[in-house]
Amino acid sequence: xxxxxxxxxxxxxxxxxxxxxxxxxxxxxxxxxxxxxxxxxxxxxxxxxxxxxxxxxxxxxxxxxxxxxxxxxxxxxxxxxxxxxxxxxxxxxxxxxxxxxxxxxxxxxxxxxxxxxxxxxxxxxxxxxxxxxxxxxxxxxxxxxxxxxxxxxxxxxxxxxxxxxxxxxxxxxxxxxxxxxxxxxxxxxxxxxxxxxxxxxxxxxxxxxxxxxxxxxxxxxxxxxxxxxxxxxxxxxxxxxxxxx
Amino acid sequence: xxxxxxxxxxxxxxxxxxxxxxxxxxxxxxxxxxxxxxxxxxxxxxxxxxxxxxxxxxxxxxxxxxxxxxxxxxxxxxxxxxxxxxxxxxxxxxxxxxxxxxxxxxxxxxxxxxxxxxxxxxxxxxxxxxxxxxxxxxxxxxxxxxxxxxxxxxxxxxxxxxxxxxxx
Numbered sequence: 001x002x003x004x005x006x007x008x009x010x011x012x013x014x015x016x017x018x019x020x021x022x023x024x025x026x027x028x029x030x031x032x033x034x035x036x037x038x039x040x041x042x043x044x045x046x047x048x049x050x051x052x053x054x055x056x057x058x059x060x061x062x063x064x065x066x067x068x069x070x071x072x073x074x075x076x077x078x079x080x081x082x083x084x085x086x087x088x089x090x091x092x093x094x095x096x097x098x099x100x101x102x103x104x105x106x107x108x109x110x111x112x113x114x115x116x117x118x119x120x121x122x123x124x125x126x127x128x129x130x131x132x133x134x135x136x137x138x139x140x141x142x143x144x145x146x147x148x149x150x151x152x153x154x155x156x157x158x159x160x161x162x163x164x165x166x167x168x169x170x171x172x173x174x175x176x177x178x179x180x181x182x183x184x185x186x187x188x189x190x191x192x193x194x195x196x197x198x199x200x201x202x203x204x205x206x207x208x209x210x211x212x213x214x215x216x217x218x219x220x221x222x223x224x225x226x227x228x229x230x231x232x233x234x235x236x237x238x239x240x241x242x243x244x245x
Numbered sequence: 246x247x248x249x250x251x252x253x254x255x256x257x258x259x260x261x262x263x264x265x266x267x268x269x270x271x272x273x274x275x276x277x278x279x280x281x282x283x284x285x286x287x288x289x290x291x292x293x294x295x296x297x298x299x300x301x302x303x304x305x306x307x308x309x310x311x312x313x314x315x316x317x318x319x320x321x322x323x324x325x326x327x328x329x330x331x332x333x334x335x336x337x338x339x340x341x342x343x344x345x346x347x348x349x350x351x352x353x354x355x356x357x358x359x360x361x362x363x364x365x366x367x368x369x370x371x372x373x374x375x376x377x378x379x380x381x382x383x384x385x386x387x388x389x390x391x392x393x394x395x396x397x398x399x400x401x402x403x404x405x406x407x408x409x410x411x412x413x
Contacts, residue, residue: 006395013369015376044402048370050344051351055266061279064261066254066286196251 003027003034012041125156125175126191135182135189143171143182143189144242149231159212160228161237162220169242170223172216179212181219184242193219253293256302257286263372264306270367271314272322273356281318285310307374307382311364319360354404362397369394 003024010016011024028035125139135143142156148171150158159172170183180194195213229237264285268278288309289296296305355363368379380390 006391009395009398010376010391013376040402041398044398044405045370047347047405048351048355048366048401049373051348051355052266052270052371054348055269056262058262058265060261060265064265064279064283064286066257066290 005037008034008037009041012038012045126178126180126194133191133194135191139173139175139182140189143173143184145238147231147234147238149234159216160220161234162224162228163226164223165225166244168244169237170220172212172220174212179216181216181223183223184244187241253296253302254290257289257306260303260306261286263303264310267307267367267372268310268314270355270371271311271360271363272318274322277318277322281310281314284313284317288313301378304374304378304382307368307372308384311382315360350405351401354401357404358397358400361393362400365390365394365397366401370398 007016007020007024011021016024024034024038028038125135125137127134127136134140138154139156142154142158146153146156146158148158148160155175157174159174161169161171163169164183168183168185170181171189172181173179177196178194179196180191182189182191184190193216195215261282264282265278268281268285269275272278272281285306289306292309296302355366358366364383365379368374368382369376374382376387376390376394379394380387383390385393
């Protein structure tokens with residue numbers, strides 16, 4: 001029986017429907033030359049595939065990332081973290097605080113980071129300064145003064161506090177629909193990571209406490225040395241102005 | 246809409262390894278390949294409203310890569326340095342050397358194909374797209390795709406067996 005080469009190629013590429021496939025397989029059994037032709041198509045495909053397969057394992061250059069931050073900005077903004085945030089240990093379980101007006105964060109962020117539309121508030125709790133984000137106003141006050149175990153007050157929620165490998169203190173926080181990590185350096189709270197919180201309408205599907213974006217969790221993982229601070233350790237750190245020790 | 250464009254960015258980011266691999270198969274130089282992907286990503290984001298959710302994003306992106314190659318990169322693409330040493334793992338064994346040599350031979354043979362042939366090979370053999378999707382990326386009927394692919398394979402096979410007969 002006669003099978004043309006394009007059909008053999010399509011067979012080798014897995015493109016044939018069942019009936020045609022059976023025809024080709026019969027032809028391969030009947031004629032070793034047909035079997036050899038199919039094998040050539042398969043071998044070429046395998047060789048070409050193998051020649052470029054390694055590209056998949058190469059790190060992707062930063063410049064190709066669609067959401068790459070502006071050059072020289074140390075801020076990593078991650079809007080990826082939505083439904084698949086990891087489950088969190090119990091200490092992350094915060095009371096749900098319902099819909100807080102997302103009108104807090106600085107209008108400056110929207111332009112500088114191309115990130116999300118934020119209405120500019122009267123006093124920005126987060127400002128951009130010299131290519132960095134710094135906490136101000138209510139956020140800075142809460143980071144400096146409140147313990148994670150304090151009763152909720154105002155719009156800032158504190159997550160956990162920890163020391164970095166370099167000895168600096170960092171605290172995770174939430175501010176409306178924004179979550180981030182703030183680290184105390186040179187008398188300011190710098191914010192190396194700021195991420196959008198999950199959409200509020202998803203809240204009903206989430207496990208209690210599993211609502212910190214993955215970007216923030218990753219940032220904590222990268223920095224934390226040892227365990228997070230308990231209330232007593234937080235209090236002691238607060239008394240020393242969260243200075244590096 | 247914010248969430249939609251954020252989703253699109255995330256989905257494009259997830260495709261980057263495949264886009265780079267496809268770009269590598271149609272260019273002759275790794276820097277050109279990455280330039281090509283960068284331009285394609287920029288174009289995709291500026292035309293995000295043309296993207297129809299529910300259709301295949303990979304096909305849409307491959308088409309943008311293809312067009313960016315034709316109207317922007319190809320004219321200034323480098324042909325030299327094709328065999329510039331690549332960063333390789335530390336181990337060098339016989340198997341490894343043979344695989345490496347085989348890879349270089351395929352890359353060289355690919356570089357000698359026509360644009361049309363390189364693209365069809367890049368889509369079907371390198372990326373593994375089904376014929377139907379590859380035909381859509383190239384804006385050609387599936388029959389044309391099949392015959393073009395057959396000719397491209399023949400040409401590639403020919404180049405590779407030439408090399409086998411007279412080693413570099």
